[in-house]
Structure formats: structure tokens, C-alpha cells
Amino acid sequence: MANDVTNNLNNLNLEKCDSAGKEDDEDIVNPWNVVSKSETGVDYDKLIRRFGSSKIDDELIARFEKITGRPAHHFLRRGIFFSHRDMHQLLNLYEAGKPFYLYTGRGPSSKAMHLGHLVPFIFTKWLQDVFNVPLVIQLTDDEKFLWKDLKLEEAISLAFENAKDIIACGFDEKNTFIFSDLTFVGQCPEFYQNVVRIEKSVTFNQVKGIFGFGDSDVIGKISFPAFQAAPAFSTSFPFIFGKSKLPCLIPCAIDQDPYFRMTRDVAPRLGYNKPALLHSVFFPALQGAQTKMSASDSNTSIFLTDTPKMIKNKVNKHAFSGGQATVEEHREKGGNCDIDISYQYLRFFLDDDEKLKKIREDYTSGAMLTGELKKELIDVLQTLVAEHQARRAQITDEVVHRFMALHPLVTKSAT
The missing domain is CATH 3.40.50.620 (HUPs)
Incomplete structure (x- = not known):
């Protein structure tokens, strides 16, 4: 202890x-x-x-x-x-x-x-x-x-x-x-x-x-x-x-x-x-939160090298759902955002607070189905990863060497 x-x-x-x-x-x-x-x-x-x-x-x-x-x-x-x-x-x-x-x-x-x-x-x-x-x-x-x-x-x-x-x-x-x-x-x-x-x-x-x-x-x-x-x-x-x-x-x-x-x-x-x-x-x-992400198992997370198709397939097949077993039951009881991985990922990467709030309300009430929630996440992640890949493609070995060279940085001086 x-x-x-x-x-x-x-x-x-x-x-x-x-x-x-x-x-x-x-x-x-x-x-x-x-x-x-x-x-x-x-x-x-x-x-x-x-x-x-x-x-x-x-x-x-x-x-x-x-x-x-x-x-x-x-x-x-x-x-x-x-x-x-x-x-x-x-x-x-x-x-x-x-x-x-x-x-x-x-x-x-x-x-x-x-x-x-x-x-x-x-x-x-x-x-x-x-x-x-x-x-x-x-x-x-x-x-x-x-x-x-x-x-x-x-x-x-x-x-x-x-x-x-x-x-x-x-x-x-x-x-x-x-x-x-x-x-x-x-x-x-x-x-x-x-x-x-x-x-x-x-x-x-x-x-x-x-x-x-x-x-x-x-x-x-x-x-x-x-x-x-x-x-x-x-x-x-x-x-x-x-x-x-x-x-x-x-x-x-x-x-x-x-x-x-x-x-x-x-x-x-x-x-x-x-x-x-x-x-x-x-x-x-x-x-889900009880599973450990692993580089040796590519299906445990979305990697920055994933294609749009891979992202879609991973979310649809592997993202743990907080929804109910049937559409009818989900409409009646709603989903659990606290354990739903698609919602949890949106907490990290969806900037729009109002949209996130609406998604939570709709999924919790049963108005939004698990498939619809996953689609929201897929759209966000495909854009995020594609933009990152485009920026990374511009990072040459020479650029990395400049960042890693011993060099002074722009700093504020003490008052």
C-alpha cells in the first residue's frame, strides 16, 4: 500500500x-x-x-x-x-x-x-x-x-x-x-x-x-x-x-x-x-476499456497508417457497443455511452461540444442506433487520419534531423 x-x-x-x-x-x-x-x-x-x-x-x-x-x-x-x-x-x-x-x-x-x-x-x-x-x-x-x-x-x-x-x-x-x-x-x-x-x-x-x-x-x-x-x-x-x-x-x-x-x-x-x-x-x-491495446494486434486500435477502408472495417467489426441486442430493445432502453467505444473515441476527437452532447442524448434515449453512432466516428477518424498522413508525408529525414539537432529555442526571458 x-x-x-x-x-x-x-x-x-x-x-x-x-x-x-x-x-x-x-x-x-x-x-x-x-x-x-x-x-x-x-x-x-x-x-x-x-x-x-x-x-x-x-x-x-x-x-x-x-x-x-x-x-x-x-x-x-x-x-x-x-x-x-x-x-x-x-x-x-x-x-x-x-x-x-x-x-x-x-x-x-x-x-x-x-x-x-x-x-x-x-x-x-x-x-x-x-x-x-x-x-x-x-x-x-x-x-x-x-x-x-x-x-x-x-x-x-x-x-x-x-x-x-x-x-x-x-x-x-x-x-x-x-x-x-x-x-x-x-x-x-x-x-x-x-x-x-x-x-x-x-x-x-x-x-x-x-x-x-x-x-x-x-x-x-x-x-x-x-x-x-x-x-x-x-x-x-x-x-x-x-x-x-x-x-x-x-x-x-x-x-x-x-x-x-x-x-x-x-x-x-x-x-x-x-x-x-x-x-x-x-x-x-x-x-473496450478492459482490453489492452497492442501493436501486435492491429485490431485493438486505429493506427495512423490505416486506410479509410481499414478504419471503417475496424470500427464496424471491433468497436465495443453500449447498445442493446436488438433494434427494438435499443429504441426502448437506449444505449450506454459510458462503455460504448465509438462514443468514447468521439469524446477525444470530435471538437464540437454541441454535436457531442446531441449524440449522447440521442444514443442514450435510443433515438440513435449503434450503426449510426459508428458512422459518426468513422467520418471523424477518416478525416483525422487522412489529414495526419498528408502532413506526415511532408516530414523528410532532413526535417527530423533539424528537430533533433542541438539548437536554441525561442524562449521568454525572465522578468
């Missing part, structure tokens, strides 16, 4: 972390595994209590809109990004004219990314635009080499290909730096120096308690968390920030939070700011 683990962490006062990522027999949530027994997926209110984060409420959303002068992203309005750490403090600094930067990442385990992989990058792009701040994106090809059955060269290649999909989300090299751990660490001694500082601050017993590592795990896994923590410290990138110690904001899925609970506890001891975080929910598999 959280308190038991914390008491055994040799004075590293971690923020309510448990090694297995679970509080009871229901949900398992950790950086490598997410399992829920509920048709509606993970209980996020319970997860907030267990992890000790704060819920994104109407007050925080209102602050976003007031400070940026822009409507809140629908990921915020719909609770897709639902939890945070220290966002009010970060917004206080921003209001006072103090600069910060963004950091997010991707573990490149497959050449083809799926729709769920887009979620943090879509939101990060919005954050970057509304706050006008620089961004660093870490590709943890070293992690995937250590955890997956991949050759080193394959991991590096996957990172390079994934970078093309990330860039296609609309990022600008002027204020975005993308790096692969396996190619960057040797180029920047200050980054590795911060890694070593973090490694010296966390014991083997502590990292086992945080991440659940066992005695048979390879030693590379034990040291890897320091590599994911280091980008949260601006001095890791002297070619961007010089020696300035800027605050950092990390948008990520909630399963990555253990890394950054460790980072936040180490930061003050090293003289750095604790990073702030914004946590997203998990993107469900087509077969």
Missing part, C-alpha cells in the same frame, strides 16, 4: 506511491501495465486519491481561460486531462511573468503509432501555443530496448520514425527540440551529469519500492528512471536554457506519474524546481 511503501523509502518522502500501482483487486496502474475489471475502465477518482494528485476542477479550467485568453481545450473541458500537480503554482509564476517550459515524451515500441499516442501531443501543442513556451520531447528508445525484444538499432530507428508522426502534429523546430536517449546522451554532458545526480539521490531499495523492480530485472531498468527524470530539469539542456533553472510542466498519461513523483522528491535536494504535471486518462482499446 502507498503508506507502507513510503515508510520504507529511506527518507525519500515520495508522494503516495505504491510499487504495484494498485490499491486493491480492481485496477492496476503503473508505467508498464494498466488493467481494469470495470467496463467503464479505471476509477480515476480513486486513482487521484491513491497517487495523491489533485483533480482538475472548474476553478482551474477557468484560470486557464482567464490567463491565456483562449477557450480551454476540449481535453480539459471533458476531463480527458483530469488530474494535476502544482498547476496553480505554475500559473502563479506565469502570471508574474516568469518563464517555464514543456516536457513530454514517447516510448517508441512500434513503427506505426495509434490514435492514443496522439493524445499527449495534441494537448502539448495546444499548451505550447497558448502559453508561447519552448518544448522538449524525449524519445525513450533506451527504455524500449531494455523492456522489449528489440535490437538497439531497431529501437533507434523506431524513435526516428515516431518523430515524424510527432512533428506532423504541427510542432515548429524554432521552439521544439526532440531527442532520442540513445543518440543524445553522448552529445550533452550536462544531461548525463543530471542523470548521475539523480541516480546518486535514489537507492536501489527506493527504486524497487517505487517501480516494483525485482532481483532478476536487468540493471539497466534500475537506472532508467533517472533518464526520464532528467529532462524535467532545465540545466539538462544548456544549449536551450543556459544555466537558468526554469520550472517545467509535463503533460502525460497518469501511468507515468511514478517517474515524476520520484523526480519531484529529488528536485529540492538538487536545488531544482519540482515539475508540475497534467495527467490524462487512458485511451481505450476498440474492444
Whole structure:
């Protein structure tokens, strides 16, 4: 349990972390595994209590809109990004004219990314635009080499290909730096120096308690968390920030939070700011919230390489339905949007709030059938994926090399 683990962490006062990522027999949530027994997926209110984060409420959303002068992203309005750490403090600094930067990442385990992989990058792009701040994106090809059955060269290649999909989300090299751990660490001694500082601050017993590592795990896994923590410290990138110690904001899925609970506890001891975080929910598999998406099973999600026909077939054949067994029964009882995957995907990718509300009302009342709901989703996803593919086709190897070259970014100076 959280308190038991914390008491055994040799004075590293971690923020309510448990090694297995679970509080009871229901949900398992950790950086490598997410399992829920509920048709509606993970209980996020319970997860907030267990992890000790704060819920994104109407007050925080209102602050976003007031400070940026822009409507809140629908990921915020719909609770897709639902939890945070220290966002009010970060917004206080921003209001006072103090600069910060963004950091997010991707573990490149497959050449083809799926729709769920887009979620943090879509939101990060919005954050970057509304706050006008620089961004660093870490590709943890070293992690995937250590955890997956991949050759080193394959991991590096996957990172390079994934970078093309990330860039296609609309990022600008002027204020975005993308790096692969396996190619960057040797180029920047200050980054590795911060890694070593973090490694010296966390014991083997502590990292086992945080991440659940066992005695048979390879030693590379034990040291890897320091590599994911280091980008949260601006001095890791002297070619961007010089020696300035800027605050950092990390948008990520909630399963990555253990890394950054460790980072936040180490930061003050090293003289750095604790990073702030914004946590997203998990993107469900087509077969429902109880099924895990897998790159080895292309039918569990919509991939960014899918054709319009493939998207149509996958949604029609595999998208879990919250509807009733017969048309007559559905007209009478209506459907359940909370478990219907077509509706859940529309929550992520249909921008129009009024249209989404009408779809929910009609499907819940039985006025809209499952086939009609699936058609709405197919139209949205075919357009989304086709537009992404068109942008990605313009991303050459040379463009990726420019994003990954050590280069200064457009930053605000501190007041």
C-alpha cells in the first residue's frame, strides 16, 4: 500500500506511491501495465486519491481561460486531462511573468503509432501555443530496448520514425527540440551529469519500492528512471536554457506519474524546481476499456497508417457497443455511452461540444442506433487520419534531423 511503501523509502518522502500501482483487486496502474475489471475502465477518482494528485476542477479550467485568453481545450473541458500537480503554482509564476517550459515524451515500441499516442501531443501543442513556451520531447528508445525484444538499432530507428508522426502534429523546430536517449546522451554532458545526480539521490531499495523492480530485472531498468527524470530539469539542456533553472510542466498519461513523483522528491535536494504535471486518462482499446491495446494486434486500435477502408472495417467489426441486442430493445432502453467505444473515441476527437452532447442524448434515449453512432466516428477518424498522413508525408529525414539537432529555442526571458 502507498503508506507502507513510503515508510520504507529511506527518507525519500515520495508522494503516495505504491510499487504495484494498485490499491486493491480492481485496477492496476503503473508505467508498464494498466488493467481494469470495470467496463467503464479505471476509477480515476480513486486513482487521484491513491497517487495523491489533485483533480482538475472548474476553478482551474477557468484560470486557464482567464490567463491565456483562449477557450480551454476540449481535453480539459471533458476531463480527458483530469488530474494535476502544482498547476496553480505554475500559473502563479506565469502570471508574474516568469518563464517555464514543456516536457513530454514517447516510448517508441512500434513503427506505426495509434490514435492514443496522439493524445499527449495534441494537448502539448495546444499548451505550447497558448502559453508561447519552448518544448522538449524525449524519445525513450533506451527504455524500449531494455523492456522489449528489440535490437538497439531497431529501437533507434523506431524513435526516428515516431518523430515524424510527432512533428506532423504541427510542432515548429524554432521552439521544439526532440531527442532520442540513445543518440543524445553522448552529445550533452550536462544531461548525463543530471542523470548521475539523480541516480546518486535514489537507492536501489527506493527504486524497487517505487517501480516494483525485482532481483532478476536487468540493471539497466534500475537506472532508467533517472533518464526520464532528467529532462524535467532545465540545466539538462544548456544549449536551450543556459544555466537558468526554469520550472517545467509535463503533460502525460497518469501511468507515468511514478517517474515524476520520484523526480519531484529529488528536485529540492538538487536545488531544482519540482515539475508540475497534467495527467490524462487512458485511451481505450476498440474492444473496450478492459482490453489492452497492442501493436501486435492491429485490431485493438486505429493506427495512423490505416486506410479509410481499414478504419471503417475496424470500427464496424471491433468497436465495443453500449447498445442493446436488438433494434427494438435499443429504441426502448437506449444505449450506454459510458462503455460504448465509438462514443468514447468521439469524446477525444470530435471538437464540437454541441454535436457531442446531441449524440449522447440521442444514443442514450435510443433515438440513435449503434450503426449510426459508428458512422459518426468513422467520418471523424477518416478525416483525422487522412489529414495526419498528408502532413506526415511532408516530414523528410532532413526535417527530423533539424528537430533533433542541438539548437536554441525561442524562449521568454525572465522578468
